[in-house]
Amino acid sequence: MQLCGVCSEQIPKYRCPTCRIRYCSLGCFKKHKSEDSCEQVKECAAPVTTPLPDACQSSADQPWTVDDLLDEGSESDRVPLEKLRQLGESEALMTVLQNPHLRELLRTVDSAEDKAKAMKKAMKEPLFVEFADQCMKIIEPAEEGNEEAY
Structure with a gap:
């Protein structure tokens, strides 16, 4: 455990x-930034998703890994890779994502300090609910005969 x-x-x-x-908290992040020890790290290992032959890339430019986003307690929240691919290929989801208002809502939630509060507020928007429903239909499809809405 790290x-x-x-x-x-x-x-x-x-x-x-x-x-x-x-780091574990905003306090630690602020302390880290105030110590002037924060420098871009160069790594020669290319990211897993896009291999670059014989090229070094700054680690800040590398894509986030699952380990960056999930801790041991969130393992049950992990969406299988196949379901993520299905999200990316969904025509219905792409149609909903063409709406600039929805994209702005998503940016707001993503950049919010209190993500839970931002999600609660976004879920009051019918457009955001439609987006969430489209995602859930792919991630956890309703069983036959059980047409429960998300």
């Missing part, structure tokens, strides 16, 4: 976008 790279006391939930050090 510990916070700043306080070495808690399990890290986040990763610095610049140097990719793992």
Whole structure:
């Protein structure tokens, strides 16, 4: 089990976008940034999703991994890769995502400090609910005879 790279006391939930050090809280992030030790790290390993032959890439430019996003407690929330592919290939989802208002709602939720509060607010928007329903139909399709709405 890994510990916070700043306080070495808690399990890290986040990763610095610049140097990719793992940290557990906003306090640790601020302390990390104030110490002037945050520099872009160069790694020669290419990202798994897009191999680049003989090229080094800054780790901040590399895509996030599952380990960056999930901790041991969130394993049950992991969406299987096949379902993620189905989301990316869904025509119905692509149609909904063409709406600029929905895209703005998604950006707002993504950049919110309190994501739970932002999600609660977004779920009051019928367009966002339609988007969430489309996603859930793919991730957890209703069983035959059980047409329960999400």
